[in-house]
Amino acid sequence: MTPARSGTVHRAGLLDALCRAHAALLTDTRVAALPPTVQHQLSQAADTLGIFARDHGRAADAQTIFITAFLIDQRRHVTEPGNTGYARDLSVSYDRLGDLARAVGQGERAAGLYQQALTIRERLAAAEPDNTGYARGLAVSYERLGDLARAVGQGERAAGLYQQALTIREQLAVVEPDNTGHARDLSVSYERLGDLAVAVGQGERVAGLYQQALTIREQLAVVEPDNTGYARDLSVSYNKLGDLAVAVGQGERAAGLYQQALTIRERLAAAEPDNTGYARDLSVSYNRLGDLARAVGQGERAAGLYQQALTIREQLAAAEPDNTGYARGLAVSYERLGDLARAVGQGERAAGLYQQALTIVERLAVVEPDNTGYARDLAVSYNKLGDLAVVVGQGERAAGLYQQALTIRERLAAVEPDNTGYARDLSVSYERLGDLARAVGQGERAAGLYQQSLTIRERLAAVEPDNTGHARDLAVSYNKLGDLAVVVGQGERAAGLYQQALTIAEQLAAAEPDNAGHARDLSVSYERLGDLAVAVGQGERAAGLYQQALTIRERLAAAEPDNTGYARDLSISYERLGDLAVRAGRMEEARTLLRRAAHTRRTLLHQEPARVDLAEELSVTLAALADTLEGTARTSVMTEIITILTPLQHAGILTAKGTAVIHRANP
Numbered sequence: 001m002t003p004a005r006s007g008t009v010h011r012a013g014l015l016d017a018l019c020r021a022h023a024a025l026l027t028d029t030r031v032a033a034l035p036p037t038v039q040h041q042l043s044q045a046a047d048t049l050g051i052f053a054r055d056h057g058r059a060a061d062a063q064t065i066f067i068t069a070f071l072i073d074q075r076r077h078v079t080e081p082g083n084t085g086y087a088r089d090l091s092v093s094y095d096r097l098g099d100l101a102r103a104v105g106q107g108e109r110a111a112g113l114y115q116q117a118l119t120i121r122e123r124l125a126a127a128e129p130d131n132t133g134y135a136r137g138l139a140v141s142y143e144r145l146g147d148l149a150r151a152v153g154q155g156e157r158a159a160g161l162y163q164q165a166l167t168i169r170e171q172l173a174v175v176e177p178d179n180t181g182h183a184r185d186l187s188v189s190y191e192r193l194g195d196l197a198v199a200v201g202q203g204e205r206v207a208g209l210y211q212q213a214l215t216i217r218e219q220l221a222v223v224e225p226d227n228t229g230y231a232r233d234l235s236v237s238y239n240k241l242g243d244l245a246v247a248v249g250q251g252e253r254a255a256g257l258y259q260q261a262l263t264i265r266e267r268l269a270a271a272e273p274d275n276t277g278y279a280r281d282l283s284v285s286y287n288r289l290g291d292l293a294r295a296v297g298q299g300e301r302a303a304g305l306y307q308q309a310l311t312i313r314e315q316l317a318a319a320e321p322d323n324t325g326y327a328r329g330l331a332v333s334y335e336r337l338g339d340l341a342r343a344v345g346q347g348e349r350a351a352g353l354y355q356q357a358l359t360i361v362e363r364l365a366v367v368e369p370d371n372t373g374y375a376r377d378l379a380v381s382y383n384k385l386g387d388l389a390v391v392v393g394q395g396e397r398a399a400g401l402y403q404q405a406l407t408i409r410e411r412l413a414a415v416e417p418d419n420t421g422y423a424r425d426l427s428v429s430y431e432r433l434g435d436l437a438r439a440v441g442q443g444e445r446a447a448g449l450y451q452q453s454l455t456i457r458e459r460l461a462a463v464e465p466d467n468t469g470h471a472r473d474l475a476v477s478y479n480k481l482g483d484l485a486v487v488v489g490q491g492e493r494a495a496g497l498y499q500q501a502l503t504i505a506e507q508l509a510a511a512e513p514d515n516a517g518h519a520r521d522l523s524v525s526y527e528r529l530g531d532l533a534v535a536v537g538q539g540e541r542a543a544g545l546y547q548q549a550l551t552i553r554e555r556l557a558a559a560e561p562d563n564t565g566y567a568r569d570l571s572i573s574y575e576r577l578g579d580l581a582v583r584a585g586r587m588e589e590a591r592t593l594l595r596r597a598a599h600t601r602r603t604l605l606h607q608e609p610a611r612v613d614l615a616e617e618l619s620v621t622l623a624a625l626a627d628t629l630e631g632t633a634r635t636s637v638m639t640e641i642i643t644i645l646t647p648l649q650h651a652g653i654l655t656a657k658g659t660a661v662i663h664r665a666n667p
Helices: 003-025 028-032 036-055 059-079 084-103 107-127 132-151 155-175 180-199 203-223 228-247 251-271 276-295 299-319 324-343 347-367 372-391 395-415 420-439 443-463 468-487 491-511 516-535 539-559 564-583 587-607 612-626 631-651 656-665
Strands: none
Touching: 059 084, 084 107, 084 132, 107 132, 132 155, 132 180, 155 180, 180 203, 180 228, 203 228, 228 251, 228 276, 251 276, 276 299, 276 324, 299 324, 324 347, 324 372, 347 372, 372 395, 372 420, 395 420, 420 443, 420 468, 443 468, 468 491, 468 516, 491 516, 516 539, 516 564, 539 564, 564 587, 564 612, 587 612, 612 631, 612 656, 631 656
């Protein structure tokens, strides 16, 4: 057993003993008979023990212990209502119970408890306006209620509450500029407002808020270099800014920021190997860097980073099997590795990893059936397995899994109809089932499901018109319905829907010109309209639209030459324009464009040789190129196709697309 795991096991055993002692000794009758001073000491001890239990994933034990502290504090407050210290302690107890209620998805109960804490703190702050402790407590209450409002999609209410907390903290920081506690609180307020700006799609506002938080934290870390709390806060800021860089397509900047966070976390974990919090943070950093590596096509590097995260999480979960937080983290790791396996065509491995994640999440949902977070995780697991079933052609299994996810999401959305996160999840489930229906030729059913998804997204976009995420989802819905209209021969309807998607994409790209995601979406819209123009014989219009897509994609690929997603998009643009040139009889131009597409796809396959999809895509491009050639040049290209696809054919992993191409090359 490693020293870290040994320490964790020891703490778990100690916690068991303390919880048993608490249950046996701190009965309400015994406590009530004790002197007030002793009761106060017991309340403080119970609060500390409750935090310990909560932080080790023992939610039920934590609640029992926090209730003990609450009952003591409530009794003391009733006995001496004028004692401000007792009132303050009671507000803390309400907060503790509110935090637990929120953690298990009991939003209304949490709101009621937080409101009771706020009521006490407003009264204390009004009675002693110069008491900085009471002012700070009031800011904490506003922040907690803001967190709750943000979690259920009440953006405006959350913003108002966060702003109230920020106002207090700015005042405290001015009154006591050397108070590092006030400075840290201020950084938290900036970060919370930044998180909210992310959630509601206010990208430009986010960077400024996160930077303000980072500036404070860098100063604190310099002033107290041995303060591990400040160091950890600094790593969180680097991660937040890294996430933002990823969102706007700044991969290199994101990598640098994630690396800064990782460096801090490796140092903290090395200094305190028994600190499970630092170990968990370290696993998060490995996952962040793994996500980034995967996004730019560095599959092997991503796998190594995900494995490092998994190793930590397996150790934590083994040491504390009752810690639901560690169990959930382990499920996330299995899911990440499953996503990676699926992307490179390792279907069986992906299925095994997704099943491991599902097993954990199902257990958590059974242990805490009222925990909406676990229910949501369960829906995600069903969707992942459903996506995999689609890839391997198991349509009925996929439908069953998607339906299980939908059932959960309909229930969550019904319980919290104002929760925009649950509403969005529901729209995704309708979309997934719509995709499946479309794939098997059930056009009317697909249309109905896409329409249900669209209706939700239109409502969300109307409720939060500045939320770029909702706007982007809306564009996706228009595109899906447009694709369906194309399939059933409704060209005019498809054009109208694609145009609606394009309008949104143009608005988003204009609002955030440095956002690579918006730029890519815009290129996809141009491509879709180009495909439609080709279908109706508007060659010149198609060429113009394809060229607009190509211009964007060349810029993105030049900015991030290691990003395989951008490279793949670029190859598609070359191929589309090449096919159009063939139709127009411009064979030399066609050969040039198709050779560029083939060159890009060869590079992609060389980087990830296990990717069946990349091999098949390259073969399709080569087949198109061969059609423009004659003699030995054509034979050479056909031979390359056979060389690429034959091993995959023998392994039995070619799809219908690859099989069709190899039959053409080797009839």
